Amino acid sequence: MITAQGLSRRFGGRTAVHDVTFSLAAGDVLAIFGPNGAGKTTLLRMLAGLLKPSEGTGSVAGVALPGGAELRAAIGYISHASMLYGALSARENIELAAKLFGVRDPRGISTRALERMELHDRADTPVRLLSRGMQQRVSIARATVHDPLVVLLDEPFTGLDDSGSAALGAHLAMLRATGTTLVLVTHSIAEGLALATHAAIMRDGALVRLEKGEAIDPATYLTVYREHVTHGA
Amino acid sequence: MAPSTLSAAFLIARKDLAIEFRTRTAFFSAAVFALLGIVIFYFAWDPTAVASIDLAPGVLWAIFTFSGLLGLQRSFGIEQADRAIDALLGAPITRESIYLGKAMANLVFVAAVQVIAIPAVQLFYGVPLLENAALLALIALLAAIGLVAVGTLFSAMAVNTKLAEMLLPVLSLLFFVPVVIPAAQATARLIAGRPGSEIVGWLKLLVAFDIVFVAACTLAFPFTIEE
Numbered sequence: 001m002i003t004a005q006g007l008s009r010r011f012g013g014r015t016a017v018h019d020v021t022f023s024l025a026a027g028d029v030l031a032i033f034g035p036n037g038a039g040k041t042t043l044l045r046m047l048a049g050l051l052k053p054s055e056g057t058g059s060v061a062g063v064a065l066p067g068g069a070e071l072r073a074a075i076g077y078i079s080h081a082s083m084l085y086g087a088l089s090a091r092e093n094i095e096l097a098a099k100l101f102g103v104r105d106p107r108g109i110s111t112r113a114l115e116r117m118e119l120h121d122r123a124d125t126p127v128r129l130l131s132r133g134m135q136q137r138v139s140i141a142r143a144t145v146h147d148p149l150v151v152l153l154d155e156p157f158t159g160l161d162d163s164g165s166a167a168l169g170a171h172l173a174m175l176r177a178t179g180t181t182l183v184l185v186t187h188s189i190a191e192g193l194a195l196a197t198h199a200a201i202m203r204d205g206a207l208v209r210l211e212k213g214e215a216i217d218p219a220t221y222l223t224v225y226r227e228h229v230t231h232g233a
Numbered sequence: 234m235a236p237s238t239l240s241a242a243f244l245i246a247r248k249d250l251a252i253e254f255r256t257r258t259a260f261f262s263a264a265v266f267a268l269l270g271i272v273i274f275y276f277a278w279d280p281t282a283v284a285s286i287d288l289a290p291g292v293l294w295a296i297f298t299f300s301g302l303l304g305l306q307r308s309f310g311i312e313q314a315d316r317a318i319d320a321l322l323g324a325p326i327t328r329e330s331i332y333l334g335k336a337m338a339n340l341v342f343v344a345a346v347q348v349i350a351i352p353a354v355q356l357f358y359g360v361p362l363l364e365n366a367a368l369l370a371l372i373a374l375l376a377a378i379g380l381v382a383v384g385t386l387f388s389a390m391a392v393n394t395k396l397a398e399m400l401l402p403v404l405s406l407l408f409f410v411p412v413v414i415p416a417a418q419a420t421a422r423l424i425a426g427r428p429g430s431e432i433v434g435w436l437k438l439l440v441a442f443d444i445v446f447v448a449a450c451t452l453a454f455p456f457t458i459e460e
Binding site: 045073086 | 316319322
């Protein structure tokens, strides 16, 4: 579903992502950990087709990067910024996304998405008046309104309280169960590993550790992470 | 199936206008700016030295140009808040549709400011603007298309910079000149009651600049939003 072969991205003389290689199948969940400035967001934006790789190749849902409309139609992108219009209601934001993705019956789809997110009673409230947790739920509904094959998440737990984080985790688990491939960038090792089938650590633009399946040991992962990030193991 | 370029542009324009209709911040700022500008020019004007038909076209187009900038500034500003622009760029629509949608919304915005400013200029300067309403509307529309085409592109370029509020006028005003000169000249001839043949040439020039600016800016826009 996702392949990356030697993906690199430079901004002027600075290399933000260097020689990243991995592959994921349908239903896999890759959690990427790393300090600020490690290149996680840049990698995600390349996979989303929002940035062109400087070097390397890759594909998402069978479309070669950087892709075009076909690639973007297969992806849902969620970040710590809500990517919503504060003056529009939750329903209007989701409906706009549905129309831009060419979804049939945008009104019905957005109503069902709001019900799924337990936001139907706040559907017509301007987004700026919703709590951070509610905004994030609207954001997820917006990003998944077209049933994407791949969902890319950039620190989606940022600013959420415990119940908001639990609700988000449950929704991501549901997406995983339906075969959606997830790439999750997060600072929260516990929340990331709770969902992950693959776990990676990025530092200075490079993927310095990548494990999958049973090789991931949640009990020792924090120690491993600190060794890689702090001591450069 | 994802919408066509024009359909997506209409969706984006409608969204921008809905946001402006609810917040009304840019429109009120621009309308107040336009009216204050007209009043200030009026009190600075010595009618014994300059006839109103000589002064009014300049006042009108200076006011349109600067008040329009207020709306153009906001055009991509609303996309930067909460990074809504990423949602647009992540949708399976053409980059050109984003530009055209923004430009359509800006055109409505500038036209709305014109609807307020033109009667005010007639009221203060006593010039027969509304007596030739159809022709004046054509001049205003053609000029607005040119201003909006350039301004929308520069708004997209400037919004990611730290000096956006300063950069947009500096970049835009230079390119507004070829639009404002024929618009002011055509307006001056219109209110002076000159024959239509004297106006047609300026209108043709406006049309030519509109075609060039709309085509060039639509093609250039995708490059301005690539990181």
